Amino acid sequence: MGKDYTKGSFTLPGEAGYEELTLELAEKWGADVIRDSDGTQLSEQILASDYDIYSTLCLIRADNEWAKANMDKLQQCFLMSYPVVAESDTVTIDLLRGYNKDQFLVNCNDDPKEFWQVFNRTTGEEVPLSDWTLDPEKGTVTVKNTFKWHRYTVNFLVYRIWEEISAYNHVTNDWGDREHLMPIEPMYPETQARILEILEQWLIDHPHTKVVRFTSLFYNFFWLWSDDPKQRFIVNDWGSYEFSVNAYAIREFEKVKGYRLTSEDFVNKGLYNNSYLPPAKKYRDWMEFINNFVVDFGKKCVELVHKHGKKAYVFYNDHWVGMEPTLERWKEFNFDGIIDGIFNGFEARKVAETPHVDVREIRLHPYFFPTGVNGAPSFLPEGNPTLECKTYWMDIRRALLRKCVDRIGFGGYLSLVANHPDFIEYVAELAQEFRRIKELHQIDQPNTSSFKVAFLTAWGNMRAWGCRGHFNRGNFYNEAMESISGLPVEIEFISFDDILANGIPDHIQVIINAGRLDDAWSGGWYWKNPKVIEIITEWVSQGGGLIGIGEPSAAKHSSQYFQLSHLFGVEREIGLTVAWEKYPYEKTEKHFITADLSEQVDLGKVIDGIYVLEPETNVLAEQDGCPVITEYQFKQGRVIYFAGHQFKPDNIRLLHRAIFYAAGKEEEFADWLSSNINVECAYFAKANQLVVINNSFEVQTATITTPNKKEIKVELEPNASVFIDL
């Protein structure tokens, strides 16, 4: 080793009143940067230290006095009232029943008859404007000419009067009677002027700050809070633009796009435009409109930062809506860095592959708050922050072996870690491990597949390495994405619109479609487009490899449920063809894909009712008497079906093998393969160094096979990594 990995690439959250601890831990963890967090300050002693200073700034909640004086300039959204069953020919609906009154205030200023809609949700029909009236005092809508026992809802506009991230931090840290900050809507010219003023003053007021850490820009992800103490949140969707809506924006949109969006375009039967739905054309237009605004105004803010000689980093979360780092206009922001707080490998890849920035930083967990955003009691007496941190890092580390980031860090109240010496020790180790991995990446790329694998979803690259936020366990797409985040394969994300416009790029050798009926991940209604069927069938017939997970290509359309059942060689019984005998099959006992399965296969919760269509469909594994892994050859192409997928070592290996099998690259698969599914490795050719990691909390031994068939035996402590010079 020889080399020293004890310093650099580490961001420490400082805390006023704990100057000694701050500087001690900065030394211990090798920090080169000290940051503040929402709720913490840095004291003069810290600011004057030798460390670089990052300072957080959230522009849309930065001036609450102005917000209070301009309540009509607050951010808004559409809500759908909870359904109310009419018990006669009239029904009165309490608009905010069930919603958090600290978060929402009914907006009666923008003409309700212009912007609101009332629906009979039993029939799905809109109620005529003349049949409902608003009582602004009571916050109720009364509907007449109702049908007894039908359900009615109101789509209505609300001001958002408690900025959600601030509210979250407030509640989590018991901030008591501290003032509720309100989010201002930046689309109004007056608001923009005020924001730029705030920013300029802030820059002047923060001479020690080297990096302005925007947290983030303007629009938070969709997050509705409940008023029921038993159910804190109603919905939480990292990818949804529902918080960017208001009457002014709707009118501006109409000027640009030439048509008017209705409340129902946002409320969508109560589904809203959530990330699990394939985006409708109108919603795509809205996203583009918001993206244009966010870029146009956001880059003015960044320019101002640069003008003051500081750098601008942005948090890839919270108010990230409209930034869209994978889209074309992202580079116009001219951000210097991006930061995200992550738990998993796929999120690490999301940050690592963000283009057009110099610095990519991940904020590790646990956050130094009493409880984590995932509900873990991190720094409460019953918590175990060291174990938490190890668990997350084990998943993140395997992704970083494939594509690395530039920095790591933590956030929150540093004082909370003071009485956790084992945590302090472990973070020091972790930081050194990170610096070694980063150094290897600076020299070289690790071994990877000679071919590219593409996830095909309705979102494509727009939600590359993303789903709906942190890890959605049980979502086939997210589970598979997490598994692949640490595999030695080249990954892309393509959409149906991409392949409809340009076909399937030549360099793609394997396509993965993973999801459930009607969702954005499998593709939903795109599968009813015969062009999609033509393009993919042609491509498979020529030798493309296809992997389906869950309900790939599912749509209730014409005669088939899996619209690609002719490629998969399997179909799903959904309860309407029970009278049909299903083709009997014999399980194929030995196959490349299942060669490492030592026990009964367990893909977790699987799609049931799968049956084979063709005698040539090979069934590689069964669960509960149904095929769960199958393989079928269509012309030159290999097609593999998994009825489910769970991020765990045996499933990861199955997917790893399936990818290389689908690509027809079984020989390549053997290079740098670990004999033990709990152990993975990456080989960096220029450094001639092999990194081997133990993805378990037990001691593991493994044999790694090099391309020239040399065998390297390794023994690893629980959770450990080794760096081997070859």
Add this chain to the structure above:
Amino acid sequence: MGKDYTKGSFTLPGEAGYEELTLELAEKWGADVIRDSDGTQLSEQILASDYDIYSTLCLIRADNEWAKANMDKLQQCFLMSYPVVAESDTVTIDLLRGYNKDQFLVNCNDDPKEFWQVFNRTTGEEVPLSDWTLDPEKGTVTVKNTFKWHRYTVNFLVYRIWEEISAYNHVTNDWGDREHLMPIEPMYPETQARILEILEQWLIDHPHTKVVRFTSLFYNFFWLWSDDPKQRFIVNDWGSYEFSVNAYAIREFEKVKGYRLTSEDFVNKGLYNNSYLPPAKKYRDWMEFINNFVVDFGKKCVELVHKHGKKAYVFYNDHWVGMEPTLERWKEFNFDGIIDGIFNGFEARKVAETPHVDVREIRLHPYFFPTGVNGAPSFLPEGNPTLECKTYWMDIRRALLRKCVDRIGFGGYLSLVANHPDFIEYVAELAQEFRRIKELHQIDQPNTSSFKVAFLTAWGNMRAWGCRGHFNRGNFYNEAMESISGLPVEIEFISFDDILANGIPDHIQVIINAGRLDDAWSGGWYWKNPKVIEIITEWVSQGGGLIGIGEPSAAKHSSQYFQLSHLFGVEREIGLTVAWEKYPYEKTEKHFITADLSEQVDLGKVIDGIYVLEPETNVLAEQDGCPVITEYQFKQGRVIYFAGHQFKPDNIRLLHRAIFYAAGKEEEFADWLSSNINVECAYFAKANQLVVINNSFEVQTATITTPNKKEIKVELEPNASVFIDL
């Protein structure tokens, strides 16, 4: 006891060449009737005995010479060719590929361009007539202007050249080169004339026959056979009218109904009109048309039998299509008796409740064939016919305790039982047990609920105590029906059309809706009709009890998945609202419905993703972390949801309790209740006799509580019954 239950109400299959065995077993089992079976004859010795003689007759396969001479008068059906993927702008489809060539012959006589259709199943669109041509020699259709990689199918007419039941018996009993019998189509006037001639001659030729046992009338249930030795059958649907179609009938239908049906009205995307689909209006019209024909011509046949001084019984299976014993015109046949071969309780109820006949007979299993229709190796060396018979009888017996039939019997080759002495002994016991139960019913009805329970399905009374044939395990409706067949409750079957036309009858206190999305049992598209929602909601609000099983009221329509979610207080996550927090609940530990659950609940395969909508929804049981039994009060009505149901003692008891709870009759529930869920009983007031049965293969003890709270302790041998005088 005193009384002798050794003789009567028993039908024995005789067999020529085994006269001694026939007469010995007739004595042993107390038979009063000897019958022949398909494939067996009765000798003069048997015919001349003192026993009544039943003789089977299947009119549509009775004269194969005539059939061969009139091949254009054979029965037909529409088939959909298996989908073929076009690989260019033309595709050739081998019509009968995959179908059994012994069963089908392509009908090129009735103009294909008038009756056939070709579909692009990728898009769902019909191919213009000008784009396809038939090659009658090759049995292929060539389609031009196809889209590469789309799937094409042909709907085409076939003659059925091997009558299916005869074919089944032929194959099962290895009849070798015995001639294949062909089914003739009775709708042609010439065929009718010939059938009446055959029947008249047959009646003259069978002087010993007392009862003509029609097996059955004209149209067999839908049963397609495969040409793949690994997959004998393709589809098998007892309730489907698909075998009643031909060009002549289509033209006759048009004359009566004023419109033409197309091949796709029968093929229906390859789903055909199978029993699991809510019947379309056109299909209902077709059923009515066929029912009218079957009644009109069938009653002529019965008249002829009566004219010859014999009785006419009919088999409630095989060629039963069009008879419809639950419909209005059934009584016009004037049948003297009905017979069905059954395995289960719900089938026993189907026979027991058939109106307008004097004699209701069940044929028990195992049938005296080497293998059973359920695949059991009954009389093969590895078979255990006694255990089989006990198993079926245990389920049938509990239904007969509620509603009895008049006779039991067996069928097949009697010689097969000769070397099974234990079977011979057991049947003698079973026959005595049956006679005792029958006698009690002749005096009185047993205790039953003071209120009526209705199953609500798309079929209603038309498929009372029926599903798609024998027990469809896993079908929530069939499982629940089987459980209820032995419970002391009054059952009706109502349809959505019934309640739309007449509302819910006053005497109904509980409605059960059990099924899956889009199927006939839950109701499918009927749930999109707001009138249905109004009627049921009104009824529940007034105190009606509703029980939903599986996916009750499910439809993809407007904002809800369960269209009655406002009554159930639960909804199902189908993968599009994953971003929503589900309302947290606490399990209700003590409840009337779950009071007898001693272990962890196991409803079998349940509908997943159930979540509660209201704080007032009581969760009574969970499986895999999801609610599986819930209870909610809507106004005056009690509403219970089960995520699944399996016919087994603990589930039967749950349903039993749920019914009385939904009806608000918890006190009545306690009358004649058995403390042991494996033991059931029926009390016959006039005889003042209590019958207690053990539904298990273990010894059981139970305490029965009488209405005046007297406790009766009983110990039962495995599978036994006791008759207690009170």
